[in-house]
Amino acid sequence: MNYDFDVCVIGSGAGGGPIAYTLANAGYSVLVLEKGPWHTEKEFTKDELALSLRSTFTPDLRKQPHVVELQDDDENWNKQNTYKSGWDFWNGNVVGGSSNFMSGFFHRMKPNDFKLLSTYGPIEGANVADWPIEYSEMEPYYDKVEKVVGVSGRVVKHPHQEPRSSLDFPYPPTQEHPVSGLIDKACGALGIHAIPTPRAVLSRPALDRPSCSYNGYCGNYGCATGAKGSSRVALLNQAVATGNCEIRPESMVVKIESDKNGQISHVRYLNKENKLINVNARIYVVACQAIETSRLLLMSPGEKHPNGLANNSGQVGKNLLFSAGGAGSGRILYSKFDEIQAKNLHEFGTFVNRAVQDWYQIDDKEFFDTPQKGGTIDFVHLHPNPVVRSLRQIRGSEGITWGAPLKRKLESHFTEGKFLKIEAFCDFMPVPNCHVSLDPDVKDQWGLPVAKIKIDMHVRNLQVGWYLAAKGADVLRKMGAENVFSFTSGAPSINLLAGGCRFGTDPETSVLNPDCQAHDVENLYITDGSFMPTGGSVPYTWTIYANSFRVADKILERLGRSKSESIIRNVFG
């Protein structure tokens, strides 16, 4: 049978990029279908209105909402259209997906994260499972991401340093703000380890990309230089350059069709002109971010898949993961320092780059009788977004603040000190009432059912998040910060999504096998964060990249390795 392409990848973010990169470089023809437009560095200016206050790189919620289902205090479940609620789970519908807008804190998962159940035991009410692979199988791919996507950092000794095949990162840390030295000093005094936070940001020109320009707005903004390792700039540009990869932006896949044997026959998508187009390939890879991946499978029933593609176990959409943790902040007053030090603290554009992982496992009898999984504490600048920051000042204890009192609050907030934030990451426990399904009522602009996201969370998320955030707050206090506070929240992270198509060895309890191939659809692989049974106590992107490179090698093996190698084998026997 003739195919249009060897591989068709749906979604161009961190899950799709490594597949396109690997297969195109090996000589296979790859098609990438991306729902959003193809922007480049020149569109990623530091425009707060575009990035933080309007839906510029995400869909108009009137046309493409989600439905969120939450439990109220009386334990009744209530649905809400995200157009009305004002919050949503879109994170970047453009070529390169949400990786364009990641902060790029790149922490690896650790060996125990791959065997949470067998290491720490079951947790009542949580559906914890070990991964079907071990850290050692993922490690070479974490290493590959460091080199190919570009991760800057410095390895230091600390109690929970994971094993590495490379001695150090290929790129030195990005330039650091003077406040990092204050964190080091405070952590030293507390007897804990401040470690340089690895970042998917180039600290020097490399990989045909420029270095970071230190504009201070990095955070959730697209990168104007190409130093940030988005899937688009680090992988897809290179894949296209091979001549073997075609990217079709503004292509909305509406259904994956399967044949009488249950295998995918072709994909149907709407192009920019709203014309329905069919395309087929030997192998299909879905990587639309966790919620939309489950939605697409559920929207794609077939003769052998009456409940949605790859959903004969009923597991598609289940065990959805967000990120759990805590947060906090404090302010370092300039007035506490001499003139030169205060001037240094005003520095703008460089990174904090500090994290603490001393409590990646919590051995604290006051917290729990037995050792428990803990997490990561990151220290970051308060993002400079001035409108977002100023809006927080209108909240007063006795009503809205306006007029001259508002102006005094603004002056104090913006000019008197340096705000430092704590972001603590811990495992989001998979629970039965946290999943994706198709909403029976709400349709998107194409008349397709939108994803309904039922959200529940385990109390363990709050316990660990609270513990870690409080430890972070201790560091801020030791630094002499004022107004230090820390908290945890049950609100789901909107930008860190995983699960929904868990991988495992049992087709009854998982959607994918250990190679991230669907148990009951041989020509389907899923490579965004959907595969993760648990997410570790770190942001997910590095693991998604690494796993996608791992799966790319599995697909390559299945296709007969690189085409050039095959030719050599055929010619020379």
Next chain:
Amino acid sequence: MMNRRQFFIKSSGGVIASTIASLSMKSFSAVFDKTWADKLVDSGLSSKQWEILFAVQNHLLPSEPGKPGAQDVNTLSYFRSIITDPDYDQGDRNFVKTGLIELEGISIKLMKTTFIDLSATQREQALRAFEKEPNGYPWITTQLNYILEALLTDPLYGGNPNGIGWKWLEHTPGFPRPNKQYFDL
């Protein structure tokens, strides 16, 4: 019908820009062209309601020496671009009008006169009374949202002329700064 994009193109170098800029120097009545509001039928607001809005904005962020207030950062024209955008939600547009009617009703009830003619103390009293009404809190918060946008977003969007909001708060904008409005990307 003028949409937000067309408005910005026009206001960035045209006659309207100079009219609005002069608001910072003069009272609303001195510069307000009655036909200006009549042309803005898309806004759904009358001339008088625009005048009330102008007064509200200047009360919420008053001008002080060396410290810009609403009129210095063109909040009225900034908001005009928002509300006349055909993409602006009709429900939100109605909410702006309803809020102005409610506030004016409170003013007349408490002080027997229009909000426009109130002293600063009376305006504070009227707005605090409005804040306690079900629509008051979200309405005032919404207005403050747009006022602070006009104060601190890139001057490309018509507010924050020459970055005066940034300079006041010693804020360093990121770079590169936008050379296109987001809806033109």
